[in-house]
Amino acid sequence: MKTVGIGLLGFGTVGVGVVMGLRKNQGLLENRTGLKLELRRIADIDVERDRGVSVPPGVLNSDAESVVASPEVDIVIELIGGLNAARNLITQALQRGKPVVTANKALLAEHGAELFKLAEANRTDIFFEASVGGGIPLIRSLREGLVSNHIQSIYGILNGTCNYILTRMEQNRMSFATALKEAKKAGFAEADPALDVDGIDTAHKAVILASLAYGFNVPMREVAVEGIRGLDALDLRYALELGYRIKMLAVIEQENGDVAVRVCPTLVPMEHIMASVSGVFNAVLIEGDEVGDVLCYGKGAGRDPTASAILSDVVDAARNLVFHAARRAPGFVNYNPHGKVKAVGESDVRYYLRLTLLDKPGVFGQIAAVLGRHSISIASILQKENIAGRQVPVVIITHHGKEKAFRAALDELDTLPVVGAKTVRFRIEDF
Amino acid sequence: MKTVGIGLLGFGTVGVGVVMGLRKNQGLLENRTGLKLELRRIADIDVERDRGVSVPPGVLNSDAESVVASPEVDIVIELIGGLNAARNLITQALQRGKPVVTANKALLAEHGAELFKLAEANRTDIFFEASVGGGIPLIRSLREGLVSNHIQSIYGILNGTCNYILTRMEQNRMSFATALKEAKKAGFAEADPALDVDGIDTAHKAVILASLAYGFNVPMREVAVEGIRGLDALDLRYALELGYRIKMLAVIEQENGDVAVRVCPTLVPMEHIMASVSGVFNAVLIEGDEVGDVLCYGKGAGRDPTASAILSDVVDAARNLVFHAARRAPGFVNYNPHGKVKAVGESDVRYYLRLTLLDKPGVFGQIAAVLGRHSISIASILQKENIAGRQVPVVIITHHGKEKAFRAALDELDTLPVVGAKTVRFRIEDF
Numbered sequence A, B: 001m002k003t004v005g006i007g008l009l010g011f012g013t014v015g016v017g018v019v020m021g022l023r024k025n026q027g028l029l030e031n032r033t034g035l036k037l038e039l040r041r042i043a044d045i046d047v048e049r050d051r052g053v054s055v056p057p058g059v060l061n062s063d064a065e066s067v068v069a070s071p072e073v074d075i076v077i078e079l080i081g082g083l084n085a086a087r088n089l090i091t092q093a094l095q096r097g098k099p100v101v102t103a104n105k106a107l108l109a110e111h112g113a114e115l116f117k118l119a120e121a122n123r124t125d126i127f128f129e130a131s132v133g134g135g136i137p138l139i140r141s142l143r144e145g146l147v148s149n150h151i152q153s154i155y156g157i158l159n160g161t162c163n164y165i166l167t168r169m170e171q172n173r174m175s176f177a178t179a180l181k182e183a184k185k186a187g188f189a190e191a192d193p194a195l196d197v198d199g200i201d202t203a204h205k206a207v208i209l210a211s212l213a214y215g216f217n218v219p220m221r222e223v224a225v226e227g228i229r230g231l232d233a234l235d236l237r238y239a240l241e242l243g244y245r246i247k248m249l250a251v252i253e254q255e256n257g258d259v260a261v262r263v264c265p266t267l268v269p270m271e272h273i274m275a276s277v278s279g280v281f282n283a284v285l286i287e288g289d290e291v292g293d294v295l296c297y298g299k300g301a302g303r304d305p306t307a308s309a310i311l312s313d314v315v316d317a318a319r320n321l322v323f324h325a326a327r328r329a330p331g332f333v334n335y336n337p338h339g340k341v342k343a344v345g346e347s348d349v350r351y352y353l354r355l356t357l358l359d360k361p362g363v364f365g366q367i368a369a370v371l372g373r374h375s376i377s378i379a380s381i382l383q384k385e386n387i388a389g390r391q392v393p394v395v396i397i398t399h400h401g402k403e404k405a406f407r408a409a410l411d412e413l414d415t416l417p418v419v420g421a422k423t424v425r426f427r428i429e430d431f
Helices: A013-024 A026-033 A064-069 A084-095 A105-121 A138-145 A160-172 A176-185 A200-214 A233-241 A303-322 A363-373 A403-413 B013-024 B026-033 B064-069 B084-095 B105-121 B138-145 B160-172 B176-185 B200-214 B233-241 B303-322 B363-373 B403-413
Strands: A002-009 A035-043 A075-078 A100-102 A151-157 A244-255 A258-269 A281-288 A292-299 A351-358 A378-383 A391-398 A419-428 B002-009 B035-043 B075-078 B100-102 B151-157 B244-255 B258-269 B281-288 B292-299 B351-358 B378-383 B391-398 B419-428
Touching: A002 A013, A002 A064, A002 A303, A013 A026, A013 A035, A013 A303, A026 A035, A026 A303, A035 A064, A035 A303, A064 A084, A075 A084, A075 A303, A084 A100, A084 A105, A100 A105, A100 A303, A105 A200, A138 A200, A138 A281, A138 A292, A138 B138, A138 B303, A151 A200, A160 A176, A160 A233, A160 A244, A160 A281, A200 A244, A200 A258, A233 A244, A233 A351, A233 A391, A233 A419, A303 B138, A351 A363, A351 A403, A363 A391, A363 A403, A391 A419, A403 A419, B002 B013, B002 B064, B002 B303, B013 B026, B013 B035, B013 B303, B026 B035, B026 B303, B035 B064, B035 B303, B064 B084, B075 B084, B075 B303, B084 B100, B084 B105, B100 B105, B100 B303, B105 B200, B138 B200, B138 B281, B138 B292, B151 B200, B160 B176, B160 B233, B160 B244, B160 B281, B200 B244, B200 B258, B233 B244, B233 B351, B233 B391, B233 B419, B351 B363, B351 B403, B363 B391, B363 B403, B391 B419, B403 B419
Parallel strands: A002 A035, A002 A075, A075 A100, A258 A419, B002 B035, B002 B075, B075 B100, B258 B419
Antiparallel strands: A151 A244, A151 A281, A244 A258, A281 A292, A292 B292, A351 A391, A351 A419, A378 A391, B151 B244, B151 B281, B244 B258, B281 B292, B351 B391, B351 B419, B378 B391
């Protein structure tokens, strides 16, 4: 049986999961692949902490560069996260022709172009199944399973923290602050939750999926991002009454060759399967021109699911090494040099609007007139009882229109004397 | 750019889809893979019919063996279906060391053991993504994406015809016969629907998934199969009232090293995502020891989705040829010689029972006594009004018990003088 040597950079939660998974399922992996995967070096700045898993003496050290350079290491797993150190180490591994397995979505979203080019120049591979959707075999499905499809759209619930918070807010009528506090207690949110709740993490993942699907480097700065921090539990309730759930959604849509990429809290029709994705689960709905809709669903984070994805990549890398088949199915192929991200204003959209109106006769006529002037037509209206003195919340579900028409209409509405507060708006996704 | 020659056996609906897909997305496939996939030979008994797609002269002929033998054909796609002819042709291809791509679930379920052995002996591959779940990249996910996982269970809605019929029966309070007629009209059921509605097709797919997941050849004859032909719309309605949907489910569960495989109409809790799978869609829920639950969902049949899966396999086969990497990730590895299918009686189950009782005092006590004697306890009861003279339907949802205890209890119940008809029973799956 051929043996492949593995070097692990970063011995945190997921690193421990990888070591435990390799050990627990070693026999199974050998049976299925005919290969022995041997963990030979681990680097971490903390070489003392008891992680509940023992490693042979000499395996763990604090010099990551020596792990990358070691002739005993054939495959490098990068789990240290962050940008600079990870980028340097991955660069060194690729320059040595060693395949890299990483879960580092931020790094790929920010510096993927450079790293993928380097992998190509050195005839080796970067694998990144764990970077999007945790344990869900999503990258592999998109890259290989749907290889013959033009991808028309990708819709993703890609951040477990956001989805957990939104689920709790809806089910328990909690405020965002309370749900966030609870998520932290349950271990589903970081001490600093900004990356998650402000949508950055979802945007990183959207960039990776969009680049993979459309064959060009989608720049992170061109993704329109809106987080869930400002969300009022009231809107989750009204949405529910109107037959929708609010989900933190990554939307990637192809139109006339350009690609629109956005991340924002979005209304999803209750009867759609994406509305059933609750708690820390992730789901991605991919529409291909041949296959139609395919949905993948599973745990988007956590030690063992992420380790499962990492190990599937390690097997892929090991098989390529043993068969001398590096770059057999490259992680990213830059084949679409004219690909570009579409300006958001051109998108065709539909909105949920919550207006705060003065409780006076004729007010609604003024609102309707403004919307009409911008060619926005109304699909349904929910007028709630007066709950705030003389101000009344009125929820409008619109039909489709251009994003820029909505922006202009809302700017105008919010200047009307009968409008008592900035109008709350969410996009509706009908899939 | 390297060119790989393809031979297609069977120019029916899916074959036409493959030709159209190859043609339409040729540029995309070349961009993504760096390979040119060239369709060089097609065999079909009908060489005259206009299929709405033109092929160059000399490509289409009626001699399938010559296509397999042609030195211009590097990869053989088998889409003729059925057992004998397909088996012979695949055997010839494998003996020539040519990789085979097939959608033939019946053949793999019945003769997979022999064919996989032959592929191994000839150092080549059989790919079968299209055999289960149509366009869903399911086989690939199980074989590669979840390679590091012990699979604990697989639950599948694998037959679009059954799922369409059940969805229509529930939504429109239709009888089985009416829904079947409608499915035929809509092109979702064959003229002879037996293979689908009697559960054979689902069982074929379950055999493939179970063999792949557990590393031994699961014999088709050991799968417990029950179809949907006898289903009464009444039970779909009662199930709904109790919070369940009835789905045609393949259940593959590992217990103490043995594997239970069964196919039957099953109650699924409304709030579970599997209950949201409606119409001709398929879904498979896989539980792995590392990854937890992963669900894949999509169109399980149809020309283009099936062609999408076939083409993904063709790309895999072509990459293996070009990289001289045959058997890099074998379709089936027989690593578990002691694997066996568990006797159904030993399974731990829960039931929906619809009893037809005489409308007399004390009757229910007799029923409860029989269930109690067999250690079966009742979770909930739905007693409907008298709808058939002096007979009353009573629905019982039970707690868990051994399958064989239920069988014994039901045999006894149905002999009681107060029971007016054979008791209708469905398993409940809580996942």
